[in-house]
Amino acid sequence: MRFLHFGTEWVQGAMCLRKQDHIELEYAQQMMAWLLFIETPERIVQLGLGAAALTKFAHRFLKRAKVEAVEVNPAVVVAARTMFELPHDDARLTVHETDAWDFVNDRANHGTIGALQIDVYDATTRGPVLDSVSFYRAVRACLTDAGVVTVNLFGDHLLVRNMKRLKEAFDGRVVALPEVHDGNRIASHSQVRRCRSARS
Numbered sequence: 339m340r341f342l343h344f345g346t347e348w349v350q351g352a353m354c355l356r357k358q359d360h361i362e363l364e365y366a367q368q369m370m371a372w373l374l375f376i377e378t379p380e381r382i383v384q385l386g387l388g389a390a391a392l393t394k395f396a397h398r399f400l401k402r403a404k405v406e407a408v409e410v411n412p413a414v415v416v417a418a419r420t421m422f423e424l425p426h427d428d429a430r431l432t433v434h435e436t437d438a439w440d441f442v443n444d445r446a447n448h449g450t451i452g453a454l455q456i457d458v459y460d461a462t463t464r465g466p467v468l469d470s471v472s473f474y475r476a477v478r479a480c481l482t483d484a485g486v487v488t489v490n491l492f493g494d495h496l497l498v499r500n501m502k503r504l505k506e507a508f509d510g511r512v513v514a515l516p517e518v519h520d521g522n523r524i525a526s527h528s529q530v531r532r533c534r535s536a537r538s
Contacts, residue, residue, distance in 0.1 A: 339352055339353070339354055339355070339362070341389075352389060352391070353389055353391065353422050353423065358394070358422075358423045359394045359395055359397075359398040359399070359423075360395065361391045361392065361395050362391065363391065364518040364522075365490060365492070365518045365522035365524060366391050366392055366457075366490075368488075368515050368518065368522075368524040369392060369455050369457070369488045369490060369524055370392065370395065370455075370488075371488070371515070371524070371526070372453055372486040372488060372526065372528070375486075375528070376452075376453075376484060376486060376528070376530075378400045378402050378403050378452075379403060379451075379452020379453050379482065379484070379485070380402065380403060380404060380452055381403065381404050381406070381450055381451050381452050381453075381482075382396045382400065382403045382404070382405050382406070382451075382452065382453045382454075382455075383405075383406045383407070383408065383441075383447075383451050383453070383454050383455070383480075384396075384405075384406070384407045384408065384455045384457070385407075385408045385438040385441070385442075385454070385455065385456045385457065385458050385468075386408070386409065386438065386456065386457040386458040386459065387407045387408075387409035387414050387415060387418050387424075387433065388414065388418070388457060389417075389418060389422045390407065390418040390422050390423075390424040391422075392455055392457075393405060393407045393418075393424065393431070393433075394422075394423065394424060394425070397425065397430060397431050401430075403430070403452075403453075404430055404431075404432070405430060405431050405432075406431075406432045406433070406434060407432075407433045407434070408433075408434045408436060408437075408438050408441045409433060409434070409435060410435070410436065410437045410438065412435055415433055415435060418433075438456075438458050438468055439468055439473060439476075442473065442476040442477050442479070442480050443476050447480045448479045448480055449479070449480070449481070449482060449483075450480065450482065451480045451481055451482065451485055452481075452482050452484065452485050452486070453485065453486050453487075453488075454477060454480060454481060454485065454486075454487045454488075455487070455488050456468075456477065456487065456488070456489040456490065457489075457490040459490075459492070469500055469503060470503065471503045471506050471507050474503060474504055474506075474507030474508065475507045477507070478507055478508055478527075478529075481529050482529070483529055483530070484528075484529055484530050485528075485529045486526065486527065486528045486529065487508075487526065487527050488524055488525070488526045489504065489524065489525045489526070490522055490523075490524060491514075491522065491523045491524070491525055492522045492523070497514070497523055500525070501514060501525060504525055504527070508527040511527055511528070512525055512526065512527045513525065513526055513527075514526075
């Protein structure tokens, strides 16, 4: 196993050296749970690159999708490329070195994203660096009519506060999955009121 740390004991990402495109951390697996309920969308975006587990998985296994990651720290992009086997950009993969706030507020992205996964933390991991109602409303504006968003909540972020903000931005239609062993909680919202049945 190879782990990503930002100068603290907190794990920011992980990769199995023998299965480099698989998702190892349980919370990251939960962030992909939307695959049980909707077909692969045309555009999948990850806010916060980390060790690129979600980005690599989507690029490798979800062939019909254009996969994008948004990362403000160029050093994280370098680490993902050189130590966690993130491929270089191609026709289906783009890494944007920009701020997630600017990305979701860019009107060119509004109404275009089928799956938006949010995992934005700094080195202290005391809570999401973007978690305001206005941020989540901009996130919602980016989703297609059948779009879904998943958010990693971890650290001293006060789950109740973040869930309240998410529910305000998404008209109350937010669910939180059970906490995993490393303390992460995944919250999710789907634009569609009724999802199709889960695949077996």
